[in-house]
Amino acid sequence: MSSRRNTSPKIAARPVTDDRGLGEVILNHISLLESDEQDWRRGESEMTHSLLFRPVREMKAIYPELIREDPRMALATFERALQQTGHPWTAFAGIRDTEHGRQEFLDTWMGVLYPEGKDPLDVAVMMAKAQPQQFPTKRRVTTKYQDYLTIAYFLWELRGGRVIVLPQQRLAGILQVDQTRVSDYCRTAQLDGYLDRKGRYKKEEGRADTFVFKLPVDVCPLPRQVSY
Numbered sequence: 001m002s003s004r005r006n007t008s009p010k011i012a013a014r015p016v017t018d019d020r021g022l023g024e025v026i027l028n029h030i031s032l033l034e035s036d037e038q039d040w041r042r043g044e045s046e047m048t049h050s051l052l053f054r055p056v057r058e059m060k061a062i063y064p065e066l067i068r069e070d071p072r073m074a075l076a077t078f079e080r081a082l083q084q085t086g087h088p089w090t091a092f093a094g095i096r097d098t099e100h101g102r103q104e105f106l107d108t109w110m111g112v113l114y115p116e117g118k119d120p121l122d123v124a125v126m127m128a129k130a131q132p133q134q135f136p137t138k139r140r141v142t143t144k145y146q147d148y149l150t151i152a153y154f155l156w157e158l159r160g161g162r163v164i165v166l167p168q169q170r171l172a173g174i175l176q177v178d179q180t181r182v183s184d185y186c187r188t189a190q191l192d193g194y195l196d197r198k199g200r201y202k203k204e205e206g207r208a209d210t211f212v213f214k215l216p217v218d219v220c221p222l223p224r225q226v227s228y
Contacts, residue, residue, distance in 0.1 A: 020062045022081040029055045030091045050108040051094040052101075061115035064126035068157055071109045078105060121167070124155035125174055137192050144175050148185040149194055156213035163198050163210040 050056070059078060060067060066074045079102070082089065089101030114123050128150040135149045148171065155164045166186065172179040186209075189195040199210035 022059060022062055022078070023085050025055055025058045025062070026078075026082055026085055026087070030085075030087060050104065050111065051092055052104055052108045053112065056105065056108045057112050057116055060109075060112060060123075061118070061126070063130075064115075064123060065130035067123065067127060068154070071106050074109050075102060075105050120155055120158045121151075121170065124151050124158055127154040127158075135192075135194065137188075139188070139192075141188065144177055144181070145185050145188060147175055148182065149189060152189065152195065152211070152213050153215070161212070163212055165208045165210055167208065 055078075059074065063074065063077065066077065089095050089098050092101065095101040095104060114120065115126075118126075128147065131150075131154075132147070133150045133153065134146055135153075137145075151171070151174070152164065152166055155166070166182075168179050168182040168186070171182045175182065186195065190197065193216070194214055195211045196214050197209060197211055199208075
C-alpha cells in the first residue's frame, strides 16, 4: 500500500497505556502471516491488501475512543503494544522498516472506517460507552437521555456532519428502554436544540427520519459515567 497521505509517520501523541489484549492481537497476526503469508488476503477488497488491515480493524474494536482522535495517537498505542511483544515492525510480512510500518499503519487506520461486522451506529455506541458525555439541557433529564444524545453526537461525527438516522427500535434495545422513551428522547433533543429534523419517515418509500446534530459553539460536553 503506497503512502498517499501527508500525515507524518513520526509519533507525536501519547499512547493509551491500557493494553486491552492488543499485544495478543498483534502476536496472532504475526503468527498468521508467518504461516500463511499469501493466502490470508485472498478474496478480500482492495483495502485488505494493506499489510496491517486485520490488526488495525481489530484495534478499532478494542479502542473505539481512538477513532475520533489524531491517528498518531492510535499509532503510538499500537507501537507501544508491538514493543511489548518483543517484535519489530518488520515482523509483519512486507514491512521494510520502522518508518514504512508507521506510514502503513496511518494509511490503513484512515482507510478502515469500522471494525468488522459493525455499522456506523454500532461504532457510535462503542464510542459513547468509551467516552460518555454530559450535554447541557434546558430541563431535568435522565442519564438515558444523555446516553441518547451522546450516541447521536458520535454518529454525527462519524458521518462527517452529514444527516444521521436514529432507529428507535434498535436504540431502545441498546439503551434498554421502551421504544416510546426513545421517541421522547428524540422530541426532547429537538426542543433542546441538539437535533434538527431534515427528512420525515415515509413508510411507502422505505425512508426513515433523518437529522443533523447541532452543537452550539459555546457548548462543550463533559465526561460522565455511562448508564447502560
